[in-house]
Amino acid sequence: MPPLPTRLLVVGNDVRLIHLLRRYGEQSGCQMIVPAPASEATQADPGQPTALVFLSLDDLQTAQTVVDDLAALETPVLVCASVAEEARARELGADACLLHPLTYEHFLAVLAAIGPSQAH
Numbered sequence: 001m002p003p004l005p006t007r008l009l010v011v012g013n014d015v016r017l018i019h020l021l022r023r024y025g026e027q028s029g030c031q032m033i034v035p036a037p038a039s040e041a042t043q044a045d046p047g048q049p050t051a052l053v054f055l056s057l058d059d060l061q062t063a064q065t066v067v068d069d070l071a072a073l074e075t076p077v078l079v080c081a082s083v084a085e086e087a088r089a090r091e092l093g094a095d096a097c098l099l100h101p102l103t104y105e106h107f108l109a110v111l112a113a114i115g116p117s118q119a120h
Contacts, residue, residue, distance in 0.1 A: 006030055008052070012059040022034070024104050059079075097110070
């Protein structure tokens with residue numbers, strides 16, 4: 001398996017999804033950065049994350065200006081979404097979707113697809 005991005009900044013406040021992502025991050029060796037409170041994540045200093053993970057399509061939409069800035073820096077943007085939301089997520093700038101119900105295998109596959117070669 002290719003190396004995974006190592007620092008993922010989580011944006012959103014879905015406590016259950018944060019818990020799941022932290023567990024998956026620990027299992028895969030990724031550091032999950034979850035600013036507190038989560039609503040201020042776009043103002044936090046994440047210490048250069050290798051990717052950004054939005055917990056919902058609404059969170060992605062709310063932070064649209066941040067996403068536009070990240071596109072210039074080539075920081076991958078992930079969003080947790082349903083299959084029905086995937087096209088809209090891509091329109092809003094998501095590079096990949098963590099599709100519900102999120103499994104550990106899918107989490108790893110998405111991280112491997114964005115890999116460190118794309119994650120700065």
